[in-house]
Amino acid sequence: xxxxxxxxxxxxxxxxxxxxxxxxxxxxxxxxxxxxxxxxxxxxxxxxxxxxxxxxxxxxxxxxxxxxxxxxxxxxxxxxxxxxxxxxxxxxxxxxxxxxxxxxxxxxxxxxxxxxxxxxxxxxxxxxxxxxxxxxxxxxxxxxxxxxxxxxxxxxxxxxxxxxxxxxxxxxxxxxxxxxxxxxxxxxxxxxxxxxxxxxxxxxxxxxxxxxxxxxxxxxxxxxxxxxxxxxxxxxxxxxxxxxxxxxxxxxxxxxxxxxxxxxxxxxxxxxxxxxxxxxxxxxxxxxxxxxxxxxxxxxxxxxxxxxx
Numbered sequence: 080x081x082x083x084x085x086x087x088x089x090x091x092x093x094x095x096x097x098x099x100x101x102x103x104x105x106x107x108x109x110x111x112x113x114x115x116x117x118x119x120x121x122x123x124x125x126x127x128x129x130x131x132x133x134x135x136x137x138x139x140x141x142x143x144x145x146x147x148x149x150x151x152x153x154x155x156x157x158x159x160x161x162x163x164x165x166x167x168x169x170x171x172x173x174x175x176x177x178x179x180x181x182x183x184x185x186x187x188x189x190x191x192x193x194x195x196x197x198x199x200x201x202x203x204x205x206x207x208x209x210x211x212x213x214x215x216x217x218x219x220x221x222x223x224x225x226x227x228x229x230x231x232x233x234x235x236x237x238x239x240x241x242x243x244x245x246x247x248x249x250x251x252x253x254x255x256x257x258x259x260x261x262x263x264x265x266x267x268x269x270x271x272x273x274x275x276x277x278x279x280x281x282x283x284x285x286x287x288x289x290x291x292x293x294x295x296x297x298x299x300x301x302x303x304x305x306x307x308x309x310x311x312x313x314x315x316x317x318x319x320x321x322x323x324x325x326x327x328x329x330x331x332x333x334x335x336x337x338x339x340x341x342x343x344x345x346x347x348x349x350x351x352x353x354x355x356x357x358x359x360x361x362x363x364x365x366x367x368x369x370x371x372x373x374x375x376x377x378x379x380x381x382x383x384x385x386x387x388x
Contacts, residue, residue: 106141107141110138110139110140110141111136111137111138111139112132112136112137112138112139112146113135113136113137114132114133114134114135114137115134116134117151117152117153118134118149118150118151118152119131119132119133119149119150119152119185120132120137120146120148120149120150120185121146121147121148121149121150121185121186121189122139122144122145122146122147123144123145123146123147124140124143124144125143128147128186128189128190129144131185131186147189148185148188148189150182150185150188150189151182152181152182152185153181154179154180154181154246155179155180155181155182156177156178156179157177157178157180157196157199157200158175158176158177158251159175159176159177159178159200159203159204160175161173161174161175161252161254162174162175162176162203162204162207162208164207164208164211164212165208165211165212166211166212166214166215166216166219167212167213167214167215168215168216170216170255170256170259171256172211172216172219172253172254172255172256172259173252173253173254174207174211174250174252174253174254175250175251175252176203176207176230176248176249176250176251177248177249177251178199178203178234178245178247178248179245179246179247179248179249180199180238180243180244180245180246181243181244181246182242182243182244183242183243183244184242185242186242187240187241187242188241188242188243189242191240191241191242192241195241195243198238198241199234199238199243202234202237202238203230203234203248206230206233206234206237207226207230210226210229210230211226214226216255216259219253220253220255223250223253226250227247227248227249227250230248231245231246231247231248234248
């Protein structure tokens with residue numbers, strides 16, 4: 080029994096040392112810190128700021144150092160609830176904003192303000208009220224870009240001591256009172272109807288102009304065609320008359336070249352008189368030469384007429 084007690088008494092210190100070693104190992108392992116990408120750790124030593132750990136492997140001294148704050152360096156977005164604001168012309172409306180910000184200095188962010196998000200929200204609300212208070216309703220509805228720019232500039236300047244950079248501010252919704260919305264809808268409807276009437280009138284005007292232009296061109300083309308037809312008809316008649324006159328002149332020239340006797344000329348005159356007599360004229364004036372020739376022709380006809388049996 081004595082030997083067993085001696086052996087147990089010798090083992091106990093070793094067990095205690097093993098336990099202590101295990102505890103020390105666990106403490107050391109638990110104080111190994113790996114900082115991830117786009118994050119930063121604010122470290123305090125004995126309650127005072129010591130350093131900011133960036134990406135990589137770090138070892139924290141047990142019981143002396145502690146991680147006061149874990150900060151994300153990514154750009155963050157916060158959507159605030161609608162805030163009641165009053166315009167310059169005393170119209171109350173609800174406006175909610177969206178703020179895009181990024182932490183640029185983890186130390187200032189950790190020690191600059193107690194509740195950064197609440198501070199940004201309240202600062203956004205007061206800034207929005209100040210800006211909208213200098214604008215009328217119509218300006219508020221049509222000047223979003225101007226309001227966004229002013230708010231971003233003011234907020235960025237105000238949050239700089241907190242280690243926060245305001246990248247962008249957007250007015251998400253502008254909600255005027257119900258009666259204002261109804262009036263705006265009626266105004267928009269009237270404006271659309273007015274534009275529709277203008278477009279319809281312009282369309283009818285253009286259509287009438289096109290029809291008139293078409294009729295004008297049609298009349299011009301018809302007049303041009305009639306003119307060309309008359310010109311061609313006149314040219315045809317002139318050419319026909321010219322050919323008749325040319326044929327007559329050729330006939331006279333041929334007769335003159337043949338040196339006809341007086342008898343031949345009288346016979347030709349008689350033939351011409353016969354053709355004239357076939358016409359519908361009721362009165363004919365016969366030259367004396369043709370009358371004598373006609374009598375001679377009648378006598379010859381009686382002489383050479385065969386005897387009737």
